[in-house]
Amino acid sequence: MLDTPIHEAPNFAAGVAGWRNRMGASVPAADVLSRSLFRPRSELMPEAKPQQNLREEFNRWAADGRGESMEHDHWPIARPALELMQIAETSNIMDVGCGAGWLSRILAQRVPRGRVVGMDISDEMIAHARKASVGQKNLSFVAGTVDNIPWEPNFFDRIITVESSYYWPYPAQGVRELYRVAANDGSAWTLINYYRDNPYCHQWGKLLAVPTQLLSADEWKNLFRDAGFENVAHQLIPDPTPNPETYTGRWFRDAKELAAFRAIGALLVYGTK
Numbered sequence: 001m002l003d004t005p006i007h008e009a010p011n012f013a014a015g016v017a018g019w020r021n022r023m024g025a026s027v028p029a030a031d032v033l034s035r036s037l038f039r040p041r042s043e044l045m046p047e048a049k050p051q052q053n054l055r056e057e058f059n060r061w062a063a064d065g066r067g068e069s070m071e072h073d074h075w076p077i078a079r080p081a082l083e084l085m086q087i088a089e090t091s092n093i094m095d096v097g098c099g100a101g102w103l104s105r106i107l108a109q110r111v112p113r114g115r116v117v118g119m120d121i122s123d124e125m126i127a128h129a130r131k132a133s134v135g136q137k138n139l140s141f142v143a144g145t146v147d148n149i150p151w152e153p154n155f156f157d158r159i160i161t162v163e164s165s166y167y168w169p170y171p172a173q174g175v176r177e178l179y180r181v182a183a184n185d186g187s188a189w190t191l192i193n194y195y196r197d198n199p200y201c202h203q204w205g206k207l208l209a210v211p212t213q214l215l216s217a218d219e220w221k222n223l224f225r226d227a228g229f230e231n232v233a234h235q236l237i238p239d240p241t242p243n244p245e246t247y248t249g250r251w252f253r254d255a256k257e258l259a260a261f262r263a264i265g266a267l268l269v270y271g272t273k
Ligand SMILES: C[S@@+](CC[C@H](N)C(=O)[O-])C[C@H]1O[C@@H](n2cnc3c(N)ncnc32)[C@H](O)[C@@H]1O
Pocket: 054, 058, 067, 070, 071, 074, 096, 097, 098, 099, 100, 119, 120, 121, 122, 125, 144, 145, 146, 147, 161, 162, 163, 164, 167, 168, 169
């Protein structure tokens, strides 16, 4: 089984009736619900353990400056993906798992008459993203989890998520949420370097501090189809970054393995609503 069925996923709504404010006093459910119209759901609902672990881990990444440094590794594969997405000047786009927001900023420049929303489970990543994006009027950021995207249905013409979806604790529920917030005729695109069909990344799971999903291209496409997406397909995007002669990092055994990994490339899965 790939995923927890929706009825077993954490029931965030169940926490609303017994909500307590930060001082520990109980707050009437009606009051909470009326305020929830103005605040992201993620701020109101108790977090389940996997989401809390993700938020804490990526808050540490943000504090270490890793949100910004990921642009260097991810832009060479994200750039060709953007070309395939057929983005219009008026597109409304969500960047799910936006990290420090570098891609959201690039997207916002490409949609001068549209709007970009970056969303991430890490409130520290969101703080970094907001700080670096002051003055970009068509760009905003929200903290939230993909299992319960804090946005209205049928809104985004394009949804992109880069190097995030293998961290989602409930990938089927995450993809269903992408479908819910996608506009009719919109499309969703997930780009990942960690997937079963590329054998050179399998060791990453053991090196990461949070659980990951090592799914194949076919398994991701089935999640997209099950969520309701049509025209579901995938492409591999080789990474054109020049390879070093020697490799001293922890993700690959040596430079040869890194080169083989990049030659196979990242997995891009997409579908239309
Ligand atoms: C490897 S980083 C990639 C960040 C950014 N997309 C980039 O390319 O620089 C993964 C990001 O996904 C976010 N993330 C992981 N699980 C998530 C979830 N369930 N909901 C929303 N964001 C999530 C993390 O907080 C983190 O910022």
